[in-house]
Amino acid sequence: MVWDAGFTTRPELRGSFGMVASTHWLATAAAMGVLERGGNAFDAAVAGGFVLQIVEPHLNGPGGEVPILLAPAGSTEVTVICGQGPVPAAATLAHFQGLGLDIIPGTGLLPATVPGAFGAWCRLLAEHGTMELADVLAPALHYAETGFPVMPQVAQALANVAPMFEAEWPSSAEIHCSGGLPQAGDVIRNPGVAAVYQRVLAEAASAGGREARIEAARKAWYTGFVADAIHDFYTTARLRDTSGEVHGGLLTGDDMARYEARVERPVTYDHGDVRVAKCGPWSQGPVLLQTLSLLSGLPLDEMPVDGPDFIHAVVEASKLAYADREAWYGDPDVTDVPMETLLSDGYAAARRTLIADTASTELRAGSPDGRAPTLPRQRIAAPGSPGVAEMLGQAKKPSGEEPTTRKGAMLGDTCHIDVVDRWGNMVAATPSGGWFQSSPAVPGLGFSISTRGQMFWLEPGLATTLTPGARPRTTLTPSMALRDGKPWLAWGTPGGDQQDQWSLQFLLRVLHGGMNLQQAIDCPAFHSEHWQSSFWPREARPNRLVLEGRMPAATVAELKRRGHDVQVGPDWSEGRLQAVSQEDRGGLRWLRAASNPRFMQNYAAGR
Template identity: 50%
Template sequence: MSASTHWLATASAQAVLERGGNAFDAAVAGGFVLHVVEPHLNGPGGDMTGVFATAENPEEPVVLMGQGPAPAAATREHYLAEGLELVPGAGALAAAVPAAVDAWLLLLREHGSWELTDVLAFAVDYARNGHPVLARVGATIESVAELFSDHWPTSAAQWMPQGRVPREGEIIRNEAYASVLDRLVDAGSGAGAGSREERIDAARREWREGFVAQAAADFAAAPHRHSSGTDHAGVITAADFAAFEAGFEPAVTFDFRGYTIAKTGAWGQGPALLQTLAILAGFDDDRLDPSTALGAHTILEAQKLAIADREAYYGDAQVPLDYLLSEEYAASRRALITDTASAEFRPGTVPGHTPFVPPLRTEYLPPALAGAGGAGGFAGVGEPTVLPTGETRGDTCHIDVVDRWGNMVSATPSGGWLQSSPTIPELGFCLGSRLQMTWLEEGAPSTLAPGKRPRTTLTPTLVLKDGRPVVALGSPGGDQQDQWQLLYLLRTIVGGYTPQQAIDAPALHTTSIPGSFWPRTWTPGGAVVEDRLGEDVIAELESRGHVVTRAGDWALGRLSSVVREPDSGLLQAAANPRGAQGYAAGR
């Protein structure tokens, strides 16, 4: 079974499974296709995280770490000297070291079975021979068309080759990226008659140390417009590329109602979902139904508390997760939930640690843009989430795969959006902007520092039952990723929903948290809901003090999942109907 945020990625992954490939071959094939068909939501210059379990060692969930660090010259002193108060949401100063490609290749090397050329064939074909462009790709390009024309001419050349925004369904191509993939394959072929693993290693070295790194570093060194409204040169170098390798890490887990939930470490936001579950575990089931006013209120309040701890304590640092996930601590947090909504930022108290309190901006306009009539053409910068109006700005990508043997993988690629920074013409893609998740203030666990990973929002999920993987799950959506996944887990584990019913059910999330993305604002007491939640439920949420924004009937979440029943081996898959883009397939 395969499920993802785009039908062509799902179809490609499923084709690999049909031809005898395993779940890891299929996920990598689908992941590279996502670079091509959802360029507004992810790209080769971005990042990715995954969590998986193998059929040979099913009881040990493993994290695929594809989050690159800050470049060696990315110091807070340099950014402050550039006149910046925040790391920009777009432009090369926001670029962490690209990590997605190396992570995908590492997964293929260690756990796949196919040759690199065969896995990449799908993406190469869609890039070179074309694919029908999504309406949302065109809408994204439209939102930054003036920026491209006035400041980023290489992006205009790639994404508006006829001097206009491509129309929905029009065939678009990316020959430069197809050539990059060909050259990676050629690097392996030129390594002699070595093993499959040696050929993949050669491709990884070419990415990190060869033409890609040099072209990206040279291009980023030229000053260009950032979302701050000012021009800056990037600081990333070829040496930064060479110094990074993706890797594997043990997952962080929490047991909830008989299931084990596996997430990344606290260099990502994943453990905040586990903290939320720890808080909710002390309530009766009737308070865990997102479709009721009591359940929705309880869930929103628990999320605020867990995500406040994310801001206060999480980062590429020593994070006291054992304490944050303890029953004693969860009980103290649970006691803070009352019948009314909180509009406060309330991190907990952890012995030996001082909580970081971020600047709590309800709105922000950079000094260079103040009085300039808006954000300078940077519509939709940052990880697109949901605007206060409920209008979606896009999000990221996701793919889940399970094979006949029981290998299961959940992966969330993101960053390197076409609107992240100017397109590098020789490569056909741009650098990412993940460093916008770091702070320029001192004392935060996620303060910008050379070689340190930004605290990513990428947060795939693996669920185990009795030591065997049973669900791979994920969603795009920045700060909302785990909030929407929480609804799925509660509805399937507690509510008895089927996977598709859980994805289809009305969604909601809190915005009463400091945003992870530029311009890093929050809405005290804010809650965004789908109208299908119902008039009575919405009215009661408002009466409890939630500042409710209605997003429309089908607007929130782009979840997908695959499921394996361990006893029978029966496989299931489910995908999001919102936007008519996600797709699940299998047989």
């Protein structure tokens, strides 16, 4: 192995009291503060999640969504809280076809889904936490009211879309541009969001016990003044989106009132003595499990994780798994997803024979139970168009230029937080959506609404054909693993379609590369863009393989020889992984944490 696994950018944290890792140091500190005050991992995750809404507004917000995996102390099972809201009841194929659209816009009012994050955080707190909503909201309120330092990525995202705000989205311009555009390091506030949360807490304060107060706050959000403001705006405003046209919205107060965060069982796959748990096929989560099942028949222990054999195997297995994602995944409430067969050993064995010594240029979905796959019409990206990392605003081009945008709109991305406490409670959550650059701010609320509806197709007969009231097949995908039947590892990353690629690489480095958590995060990573992006404009780059710049030259050359369309990115550009773990050691619960050094804002804390 050329990469020096003995060096890490920061230590793997170890202790026995509690550990937090998140995509922003302020969220990590807030969550750790909750643990120090006696709260459990679930209290801490909620506190950190609310802080992320304030300090990473280009990556998530109060109007976004969050899938959550959790394992209470002593449990042998993982539980899912689905905080992914559905599209409105009025979001029909006929409506979009009547507008002359063949793809759902990536920004504006049309792609809105019900903002599920608040309901999901409330459910986690009510059913598994111990603290008051006011207590876990306090850090977020502090930063919204008194201010927080602007990261360069936030300032750049706002600068990119400010002209569009001023020309097309006046409610967003009033909030984000009226005092001049902030520069990196400036302190900014969000008094509008602070006022919303203060009013929610005030309206809930007179309810009965703790759980009753949390439920009253949830009702204020989904049937009270928050829902009213969203209804008024989305049923009257008409604004321009990435289609280039002016459109009205479809989200109503009735859609808000019907929503409730759901508790579900995860989808799991056993790999040796480890059981990996993911959210269901309304997320892309099972694609990690499918890729793992394909790789389980290969000699992974013999492959250096920065070598061509390992990368080739992972990428070619991913191509097959993601093709199945495109053909079969969707909201199981409205789509028949053959999940049991997709994860069966026999299906994996048959599909594994398709992995050749050279790179495949085809998108080859399987036929579980003999069913013929149906794929969306493929959209191929034009040469020279911005890649996934650039569109997500994660990285500069290799030339050093700033990320490219289309029609004044840079895509948003995602956050992540993991927590484990001294009692053994563990949680992984991937908040996202409600990015300020993707939809106009709702007047009177000061935040934007998720545009996750862009992940549906307007072609009939697909697993993800637009269906009123259905959940989009989201890219959000936290991970959790049990070892010998006990909760062991929680991890995740932002990154859209790359999330389960980077998350799988991390797991394989730990299980087969012998790395600790920080080594596995620091290790040079890669991703494929072979399949269609989940985000507007839904384009694919068949056979494109993007390698982090620190990859060995011999690995790069051999992958090119095997037929991969290799693009080498900057040295520290792939992944934003976070992780925590726990294990029993001599009667002591031993906790670990690690966080990504890329983009200089992620942090872990613990003791």
